[in-house]
Amino acid sequence: MNDGALDYEQEQEPDDEEDDLDTLRPKATALSTTVSVEVGEGHIMLHSGVNGSLTPAFPSWSLVRLGNASLYNSATGLPQPGFLQGSNFLLAWDIAPDVTQSGPLHLLGEDAWTLMADACSRSRYPRTAKNTRDALMRVFVGMEYECFHGSRFLAASPNKASKIHPTGHLKDSAYRVLATPMPLYMACPCRAPGKGHMAQLMRFFITTPPECVSVALHPHVKPAPSACPVFHSGLGDGILLPPNSFCVLRFPYIYADDTGTILPPSDHNPNVKSCHLLKGLVELR
Numbered sequence: 537m538n539d540g541a542l543d544y545e546q547e548q549e550p551d552d553e554e555d556d557l558d559t560l561r562p563k564a565t566a567l568s569t570t571v572s573v574e575v576g577e578g579h580i581m582l583h584s585g586v587n588g589s590l591t592p593a594f595p596s597w598s599l600v601r602l603g604n605a606s607l608y609n610s611a612t613g614l615p616q617p618g619f620l621q622g623s624n625f626l627l628a629w630d631i632a633p634d635v636t637q638s639g640p641l642h643l644l645g646e647d648a649w650t651l652m653a654d655a656c657s658r659s660r661y662p663r664t665a666k667n668t669r670d671a672l673m674r675v676f677v678g679m680e681y682e683c684f685h686g687s688r689f690l691a692a693s694p695n696k697a698s699k700i701h702p703t704g705h706l707k708d709s710a711y712r713v714l715a716t717p718m719p720l721y722m723a724c725p726c727r728a729p730g731k732g733h734m735a736q737l738m739r740f741f742i743t744t745p746p747e748c749v750s751v752a753l754h755p756h757v758k759p760a761p762s763a764c765p766v767f768h769s770g771l772g773d774g775i776l777l778p779p780n781s782f783c784v785l786r787f788p789y790i791y792a793d794d795t796g797t798i799l800p801p802s803d804h805n806p807n808v809k810s811c812h813l814l815k816g817l818v819e820l821r
Contacts, residue, residue: 541582541770543595546778580792583765597755597769598786599777605743607782608676613700614690614741618682620725622700623689626676626741629710631749631820673745677818679713681735683724689735694718697725714818720759720811721800734803737813740785747779750821759791759798761810767791774819787813 581596608614613624678690681697692698693712700706724735744751752774757767767788769775777783791798801808 541592541596541768542775543598545599546601580794581767581788582770583767583793585765585793591770596767596788599753599775600784600786601778602782602784605675605745605780605782608741608743610676614678616688618686618688620687620689620697623698623725625698625700625706626678626690626743627692627698627706627708627710627713629675629677629714630672631675631745632672673749675745675751676741676743677710677714678741679718679737679813680739680741681722681724682738683726683733683735685724685726685733687724687726687735688738689725690741691718691722695722697722715815717812717815719809720757720813721808723803734800734808736789736800738787738789740787740817742777742783742785742818744777744779744781744783750779751777752819752821753777753785754816754819755785755787756814756816757787757791757812758814759800759811761807764798765793766814 581592582590608626610625610628613619614626616624678698680688680690682688690698691713692706692708694716696708698706698708718737720737721734722737724733727733740753740755742751742753753769754774755769758764759767775785801811
C-alpha cells in the first residue's frame with residue numbers, strides 16, 4: 537500500500553508456519569495495493585518544513601511484514617547475507633502487559649524498563665503475584681546499519697555494534713537503542729586499520745506482541761546539523777504495526793528537501809555526530 541511517504545507490503549503467510557526461510561526477503565507474491573494520493577508539487581520528501589497535508593511523488597520509507605513473530609529465531613539471528621559475524625542478533629525486550637504505559641518509550645523513563653526490557657538481567661525481575669516472568673511477552677528489536685561495501689550489522693547502543701557474547705547471549709539492553717537518539721552514521725566494524733568508513737542506518741526490525749499491546753512507529757530523522765529539517769513518514773498518528781508480526785522498516789538511503797539532496801558528511805567530518813534518528817521511534821498503546 538502506498539500511503540504517501542510510506543510503502544507497505546505484507547507477505548503471504550506460508551502454508552506451514554514451521555517452514556524454514558533461508559532469507560527473510562519480500563517474495564514475488566507479496567500483496568501490494570496502490571492508493572491514489574495528492575502529490576505536493578516540488579516536495580520530494582516530507583519533513584518538518586513541509587505542509588503535512590501534502591504527499592510526495594513517491595514513497596521514501598518502506599514497511600514489510602515478513603511473517604508471524606515466531607519467524608525470528610533468537611538462537612540463529614537474522615539469516616540474511618552480508619551481516620558481520622555475531623552481529624545479526626536482535627535485542628530482546630520483555631513487556632509486562634499489566635505495567636505497559638502508553639506513549640513513546642523515551643518518555644517513560646529508565647525505571648519503566650525494570651519489567652519491560654534488559655533481557656540480560658532477567659534474574660532481577662521483581663517476583664510478585666502480578667509480575668512473574670511467565671507473564672512477560674518477549675519482543676525483539678534491532679537497528680541495522682550498512683556500509684557502502686555491503687557489510688551489515690545491528691547496533692547494541694549508540695556508536696556500538698552488537699556482538700554475540702562467547703556464552704551465546706547478548707549482554708546489551710534494548711533500552712539503549714529505543715530510548716536514546718541513534719546516530720544516522722556509525723563507524724563500520726569491517727573497516728581496515730587507518731581506513732575507517734561509515735555505515736548508515738538502513739533498517740529497523742521488530743517483532744510485535746499479541747493484540748493486547750499495540751505497537752506504532754514514529755520515525756524522525758535529522759540527517760544534517762541544526763539548520764536541516766527533520767524528515768518523517770507523514771503519518772501523524774504513527775505507523776501502526778499488525779500484532780504477532782515480524783516487521784522491518786526501511787529508512788531512506790538519500791534525504792532531500794526543496795533545496796536539493798542533503799549529502800552525508802565525510803567519514804571524519806565532526807558534523808556526522810549531528811545526524812540522528814530522534815528518540816521516540818516506538819510507541820506502546
